[in-house]
Amino acid sequence: MSSQIILNKISTLRKNKVPGQVIIQMTDHCNALCPQCGMRKTAQFDRTKLDKDKIKKIIDKAVENGVEAMSFTGGEPLLFLKDLVELINYAGAAGIKYIRTGTNGFLLRSGTSQDEFDTRVKRVVESLASTPVRNFWISVDSADSATHEEMRGFKGLIQGIEKALPLFHEAGLYPSVNLGINRKLGGSYTENCYKPEDEQDQDYYQEFLIQYRKGIEKFYTFVINMGFTTVNMCYPMSVQNSESDLYSVYTATSRDNIVNFSNNERRKLYEALLDIIPQYRSKIRIFTPLSSLYALKRQYEGKSALNYPCRGGVDFFFIDSKDGQTYPCGFRGNESFGNYEDMDMDTIDRKAFCTKCDWECFRDPSVLFGPALEGLNDPVGLFRRHANESRFFELWRKDIAYYEACDLFDGRKAPNYAKLSQY
Ligand code: SF4
Numbered sequence: 001m002s003s004q005i006i007l008n009k010i011s012t013l014r015k016n017k018v019p020g021q022v023i024i025q026m027t028d029h030c031n032a033l034c035p036q037c038g039m040r041k042t043a044q045f046d047r048t049k050l051d052k053d054k055i056k057k058i059i060d061k062a063v064e065n066g067v068e069a070m071s072f073t074g075g076e077p078l079l080f081l082k083d084l085v086e087l088i089n090y091a092g093a094a095g096i097k098y099i100r101t102g103t104n105g106f107l108l109r110s111g112t113s114q115d116e117f118d119t120r121v122k123r124v125v126e127s128l129a130s131t132p133v134r135n136f137w138i139s140v141d142s143a144d145s146a147t148h149e150e151m152r153g154f155k156g157l158i159q160g161i162e163k164a165l166p167l168f169h170e171a172g173l174y175p176s177v178n179l180g181i182n183r184k185l186g187g188s189y190t191e192n193c194y195k196p197e198d199e200q201d202q203d204y205y206q207e208f209l210i211q212y213r214k215g216i217e218k219f220y221t222f223v224i225n226m227g228f229t230t231v232n233m234c235y236p237m238s239v240q241n242s243e244s245d246l247y248s249v250y251t252a253t254s255r256d257n258i259v260n261f262s263n264n265e266r267r268k269l270y271e272a273l274l275d276i277i278p279q280y281r282s283k284i285r286i287f288t289p290l291s292s293l294y295a296l297k298r299q300y301e302g303k304s305a306l307n308y309p310c311r312g313g314v315d316f317f318f319i320d321s322k323d324g325q326t327y328p329c330g331f332r333g334n335e336s337f338g339n340y341e342d343m344d345m346d347t348i349d350r351k352a353f354c355t356k357c358d359w360e361c362f363r364d365p366s367v368l369f370g371p372a373l374e375g376l377n378d379p380v381g382l383f384r385r386h387a388n389e390s391r392f393f394e395l396w397r398k399d400i401a402y403y404e405a406c407d408l409f410d411g412r413k414a415p416n417y418a419k420l421s422q423y
Pocket residue numbers: 030031032033034036037038039040041074075076104252
């Protein structure tokens with residue numbers, strides 16, 4: 001990183017700001033059947049798609065606001081591949097540095113003739129590789145192929161993705177596999193662990209921890225064998241069963257048991273991830289920061305006083321496809337900021353406070369920027385926090401070094417396994 005870039009980052013942090021992020025839900029149309037999501041194709045509601053010119057206005061305003069990261073999400077963005085490519089190109093030309101999008105993989109599935117597969121996949125690979133997209137994620141829900149394909153409602157997904165990955169790599173795009181944590185992630189290991197009748201049943205949680213450790217290992221091994229070089233995990237959302245006032249505008253949630261975990265289960269889930277991730281960091285680039293997992297685990301142990309709150313509604317925003325309005329995130333749907341293009345960022349309350357959900361898109365970067373932000377704006381607070389939570393800072397330093405070794409997860413670069421081998 002050049003010294004000028006570092007100075008710019010410090011100057012941003014000094015203003016009590018972290019580099020901005022905007023997630024644009026370009027559509028809620030979807031063709032998949034995922035039980036974990038309210039946008040599955042069988043869900044009954046009026047589907048929407050944001051107007052392209054509206055999105056371009058949002059992009060222009062985001063650049064003016066110094067936003068560095070932008071995601072185009074769905075629904076299924078690749079249902080509108082041509083528009084998506086146009087918008088990514090527009091955002092890149094406008095100056096957005098970190099552009100992300102993803103797919104459920106329907107355009108990559110196998111099962112038809114080789115010629116048809118080649119033509120279809122080549123079109124996707126060439127279209128996306130020609131844009132400045134930095135990170136392209138492909139969802140995989142389970143370490144068991146049949147389970148994943150049943151959940152998504154497409155046959156031939158896993159085999160098709162395996163065949164497509166080398167083509168992406170040849171074109172200079174290294175897709176990330178994205179797992180929305182669910183009870184079937186580890187196949188037979190995890191699918192039978194369901195909430196105990198008695199919340200205090202310690203034997204259940206011990207078994208849960210053992211099974212999820214095995215399940216997570218199985219998942220990482222599975223996606224490495226598929227040919228992925230990067231992996232991310234979305235933590236389970238608590239919107240639907242929480243006592244809080246959250247109202248989800250981003251309906252990538254469900255009441256289905258498959259994604260509902262009790263607070264005690266979450267504690268064990270994050271513990272399992274903390275145990276397993278270090279064993280796989282040298283084999284595949286893993287986005288999930290240990291410091292964030294540790295903070296979430298502490299939160300579910302009732303010890304969150306020293307956690308860094310989420311920057312949703314402060315530096316990070318969500319644009320909903322239904323009404324084109326801006327929200328602090330996809331889950332504080334009662335707090336519309338109106339049109340992003342009309343927002344005056346100087347009037348935003350810059351005090352972050354929220355820890356109401358585990359949405360990794362906003363929670364992870366909030367934790368990662370937390371110490372630097374605090375160090376520059378409240379060094380005494382940082383010193384106090386460090387004195388009380390030295391384990392968190394130990395993990396945070398490791399995360400920063402690991403992120404550096406992963407080229408900040410640049411999806412346009414092959415992994416450097418020599419660097420990763422130190423982890
Ligand atoms: S998780 Fe994604 S692919 Fe599945 S139904 Fe929801 S929007 Fe569609």
